[in-house]
Amino acid sequence: MVNIGCHLSAAKGYEHMGKEALDIGANTFAFFTRNPRGGKAKAIDEEDARRLRLLLEEHNFGKLVAHAPYTLNPCSKDEKVRNFAYIAMSEDMERMEYTPGNYYNFHPGSHVGQGVEKGIEMIAGLLNRILTPRQSTIVLLETMAGKGSEIGGKFEELAAIIDKVEQKDKIGVCMDTCHISDGGYDIIHDLDGVLEEFDRVVGLSKLRAVHINDSLNPVGSHKDRHAKIGEGHLGTETIVKVITHPKLKHLPFILETPNELPGYAAEIRMLRKAAEK
Numbered sequence: 711m712v713n714i715g716c717h718l719s720a721a722k723g724y725e726h727m728g729k730e731a732l733d734i735g736a737n738t739f740a741f742f743t744r745n746p747r748g749g750k751a752k753a754i755d756e757e758d759a760r761r762l763r764l765l766l767e768e769h770n771f772g773k774l775v776a777h778a779p780y781t782l783n784p785c786s787k788d789e790k791v792r793n794f795a796y797i798a799m800s801e802d803m804e805r806m807e808y809t810p811g812n813y814y815n816f817h818p819g820s821h822v823g824q825g826v827e828k829g830i831e832m833i834a835g836l837l838n839r840i841l842t843p844r845q846s847t848i849v850l851l852e853t854m855a856g857k858g859s860e861i862g863g864k865f866e867e868l869a870a871i872i873d874k875v876e877q878k879d880k881i882g883v884c885m886d887t888c889h890i891s892d893g894g895y896d897i898i899h900d901l902d903g904v905l906e907e908f909d910r911v912v913g914l915s916k917l918r919a920v921h922i923n924d925s926l927n928p929v930g931s932h933k934d935r936h937a938k939i940g941e942g943h944l945g946t947e948t949i950v951k952v953i954t955h956p957k958l959k960h961l962p963f964i965l966e967t968p969n970e971l972p973g974y975a976a977e978i979r980m981l982r983k984a985a986e987k
């Protein structure tokens with residue numbers, strides 16, 4: 711069975727997310743480790759986290775894909791912003807151990823005019839400060855749309871970051887279908903070719919999760935505007951090809967479409983049905 715889910719709110723606790731996932735037919739999910747716009751994280755209730763771990767095991771969930779706050783920019787010009795990235799990510803690595811063995815996804819960052827090379831240097835530098843051989847979490851770099859000075863819009867940039875990371879077994883990639891299409895990778899007409907290119911540049915063994923989103927804009931637009939599945943340029947057919955592709959189908963698929971829970975439930979139902987055909 712394909713592992714599919716969506717972003718859920720952690721506001722009502724960890725076990726609550728697990729129950730909500732079950733309610734909407736999900737067997738994986740994403741959640742923000744703290745307020746997505748930044749700020750201090752709420753303490754984790756150990757008993758609540760334990761109940762979630764039991765629920766995940768009992769219902770055979772796939773890997774979870776936690777998400778770092780959007781405001782985190784390890785390659786900002788501003789030292790305060792870079793410092794927040796370090797503090798938030800190192801705290802999050804500890805927090806993730808309450809749900810061990812899962813993924814933690816982040817947007818690599820924007821170099822804001824300092825240049826791609828410098829940006830890559832700073833991102834890898836941060837990862838080398840926070841990743842330890844003891845942690846059970848794998849940190850994922852998200853593929854980006856290449857908007858503004860965003861790093862990660864090209865597979866080569868992700869490969870260059872990974873190349874500089876010391877703890878190679880603690881780092882992976884999360885592919886976002888909207889972002890890679892916006893970044894210029896034509897998964898509508900040549901998904902196989904794009905995956906071959908990813909394999910050549912980064913290595914498919916590094917690919918650990920997929921964000922499944924339709925895109926409001928055509929391939930190469932560098933916009934990053936998510937659409938509901940079937941309401942964008944990618945279309946349902948492309949997304950179904952992604953979740954059933956022999957090289958991808960074992961991965962956790964996370965919806966980040968503009969939906970409330972009933973909309974997510976409907977997309978999950980539709981995609982499961984399509985994947986079984």
Ligand SMILES: [Zn+2]
Nearest residue numbers: 852886921966
């Ligand atoms: Zn995404």
